[in-house]
Amino acid sequence: MMKLLLLLILLFPKSIAAQGDSLFLHYKKLNDSETRLPEFKDSDSHLKLKLQQLQVINQSRQKFKVANVQLDILASRAANKMSKEAAENNFNGHFNQAGEKPYHRYAFAGGKDHVSENAAGYWTTGQLDADDATVSRLMKEMHGEFMAEKSPNDGHKKNCIEKIHNYVGIGFYLVNGQFRYYEEFVDRYYTFISVLDTIKAKKEFILKLKPQQGQYFYCLFAYYEKALKPMSAAAINRTSSYADFTSNMALDLWPADLAKFRKGEQYEIKLKFTKPGIYYIQICQDGKEYTKAPRRAASNGKLQASGIVIVVE
Numbered sequence: 001m002m003k004l005l006l007l008l009i010l011l012f013p014k015s016i017a018a019q020g021d022s023l024f025l026h027y028k029k030l031n032d033s034e035t036r037l038p039e040f041k042d043s044d045s046h047l048k049l050k051l052q053q054l055q056v057i058n059q060s061r062q063k064f065k066v067a068n069v070q071l072d073i074l075a076s077r078a079a080n081k082m083s084k085e086a087a088e089n090n091f092n093g094h095f096n097q098a099g100e101k102p103y104h105r106y107a108f109a110g111g112k113d114h115v116s117e118n119a120a121g122y123w124t125t126g127q128l129d130a131d132d133a134t135v136s137r138l139m140k141e142m143h144g145e146f147m148a149e150k151s152p153n154d155g156h157k158k159n160c161i162e163k164i165h166n167y168v169g170i171g172f173y174l175v176n177g178q179f180r181y182y183e184e185f186v187d188r189y190y191t192f193i194s195v196l197d198t199i200k201a202k203k204e205f206i207l208k209l210k211p212q213q214g215q216y217f218y219c220l221f222a223y224y225e226k227a228l229k230p231m232s233a234a235a236i237n238r239t240s241s242y243a244d245f246t247s248n249m250a251l252d253l254w255p256a257d258l259a260k261f262r263k264g265e266q267y268e269i270k271l272k273f274t275k276p277g278i279y280y281i282q283i284c285q286d287g288k289e290y291t292k293a294p295r296r297a298a299s300n301g302k303l304q305a306s307g308i309v310i311v312v313e
């Protein structure tokens with residue numbers, strides 16, 4: 001009996017270590033194969049820190065009985081980029097100095113999924129040690145602050161435990177006495193086959209994409225905004241939140257409209273925008289297809305998993 005107990009004590013830590021090594025190698029392969037935003041690629045040591053922080057985030061989600069999220073490499077690089085700009089320029093918030101919101105930055109990096117951001121910063125007049133232990137401690141503290149929020153001011157906490165999120169990007173940057181930390185929660189459910197980033201005004205184009213198996217596209221909203229305006233660090237610091245849309249809806253398509261564009265399992269959605277600017281496209285799916293207009297149609301409760309941004313010239 002004693003020999004068996006000793007054997008279990010010796011083998012169990014090795015099995016846990018093997019799982020950790022396997023997980024790291026999986027994400028290292030993804031990290032090495034991702035070609036977008038190469039200047040913001042994580043080193044192996046930083047990738048390991050993020051995998052530790054991923055466990056922290058998933059522990060928070062488990063407490064609220066929602067599924068774990070996986071680490072998203074592209075969203076992590078976009079978060080690294082934002083963290084660096086914020087720390088080096090003494091601002092903290094959801095806008096960068098180009099006036100870009102989270103969905104702009106993720107889309108301009110090549111992302112097409114829906115993204116929701118948490119942001120936090122720490123600064124001191126002294127110096128912060130740039131070692132892994134300090135970074136790990138600060139990330140855990142900032143995530144802990146998100147989870148300690150109380151209603152009605154608990155937007156970060158709600159974002160952390162939103163059940164439809166299935167990926168997260170984690171970004172951080174430390175310089176002198178400035179530390180920034182970003183969580184980019186991603187909703188990845190659609191397959192994007194052909195999506196243009198830039199088009200000419202008044203020229204018809206086609207979005208090709210697929211919903212989840214057994215699902216149908218329910219509605220499409222295209223929000224318009226003019227060319228983005230630069231923001232000062234002071235203006236960013238005064239802006240505590242962001243809207244995941246604009247007040248100018250350029251186009252809305254509903255179930256019967258979208259049904260006409262279905263070609264088997266995929267949709268080929270014909271669109272045309274006449275006015276130059278930026279168009280942010282959100283698409284929702286549902287388990288039922290409507291070939292005729294339903295008596296009532298609303299996007300509430302429908303899964304929205306696109307974050308397409310198209311620049312119209």
